[in-house]
Amino acid sequence: MSAMLILAESPFAMLSFLAGPAILTNASTVLALGTANRLARTADRARGAAAAILDSKDRGDPRVEVQQGEFRTATRRTWLLVRALSRFYLAAGLFAAATCIALLGAILDYLRITPLTPTIQVTSLVTVMAGVGGLVHGALILVRETNLAIGAVEQQQAAVRKWCEQNPQSVGALPGS
Secondary structure, X not given: OOHHHHHHHOHHHHHHHHHHHHHHHHHHHHHHHHHHHHHHHXXXXXXXXXXXXXXXXXXXXXHHHHHHHHHHHHHHXXXXXXXXXXXXXXXXXXXXXXXXHHHHHHHHHHOOOOOXXXXXXXXXXXXXXXXXXXXXXXXXXXXXXXXXXXXXXXXXXXXXXHHHHHOHHHHHHOOOO
């Protein structure tokens, strides 16, 4: 049975044909947008930490050690976010390409130029699967980046606790204490 006949028989088939790649493209671009925002915030953190390190007069100051750790973590996070962002962009492009390939296949099938149909179907499927792979890989990179962010917060908390233990007279000056 031809693809166009199946699409003509069922409005749900046509909806799936159009909505599937659109949903995956949307997922890719939403993840890319969120990742771009995270990248901007992380770059700001790295710049702030670098400025604090370069402006400090006393290299033995515990605040400098905290800023050095923040800078190292922000730098690692930045590279992970760039990698994730490139995977999401790639996925969005692959989903758009798969949609165009599928449309080409539907047009050729409608024109009864069927010798290319199997090749176009396989190409479209492989392109979609590569896009899904990009989404999954990008999401896994974001999990690693999130773990780094949580680790950075825990390091900052440990540094503040240590400072509080060493300076009990100043603890009342901390917000929330």
